[in-house]
Amino acid sequence: MIRSPVGRAKYPDARRTAYAPCLRDESQYLRCPEQKVHMGKKRSLIYVPVLHSPEDMGSLASSLPPPGDYGVQVARYWDRVEAEFHSMRRVWDGVRVYQDGLPEARQDIVARVVADVDSPNYRLLRWLASQGADVVGTEDPVLLQEEYELVKASVADDAARRVYAARAAQLLDERDRYIAARIDATLAAGAAGVLFVGLQHNVARVLPADFEVAILRCARELLPAITASLAAQRAAGGQSGRE
Secondary structure, three states, X not given: OEEOOOOXXXXXXXXXXXXXXXXXXXXXXXXXXXXXXXXXXXXXXXXXXXXXXXXXHHHHHHHOOOHHHHHHHHHHHHHHHHHHHHHOOOOOOOOEEEEOOOEOOOHHHHHHHHHHOOOHHHHHHHHHHHOOOEEEOOEOXXXXXXXXXXXXXXXXXXXXXXXXXXXXXXXXXXXXXXXXXXXXXXXXXXXXXXXXXXXXXXXXXHOOOOEEEEEOHHHHHHHHHHHHHHHHHHHHHOOOOOO
């Protein structure tokens, strides 16, 4: 999910229905992360795949699948994500939190964006911040601006959709690499972080080798069925909805 540079509109960034399959299920670690955070100089990253809600998208909510079943799936998913975070036995003070679509900017701008969005994703960001976590501006504003304009143009225009399709894979890779570099530059040796990122991203593949990446248990349990359902809906309706 990304905000426009003016901080008023959101647009989707999911273009495929598979979530990072390379990630290992480390749910036992997630419930007792203190056992691993201080092991050597390894850095740990909790990886949270994001299902976007209409509130995330703002004026581009029409690019999501139709509300109905999708809205129910989104609500159920975020209820489980929130419950899993609340059940973790850890202190969040000083943990760095990264969010796709949140531009690298002055801290006051980042804080304003986080406060402005009333979505399940951002409500969890605000809870983490209230527990002492540091929410970090994560993405390149130039790449975000480019994707925002491409998605905005492609919503109702076939030619624009073809332009976007031709650029999408490379743009996604550039965004993933920027996110990985941003995390690498701001997360110290032995420290812990959290990354909220759209389903089509695979930031884990471009992180340095000293990162231990753990996907949430609820994401591994729920997302395969959700993404299969969305794919079936698109096939039945002939639409290219984004998650």
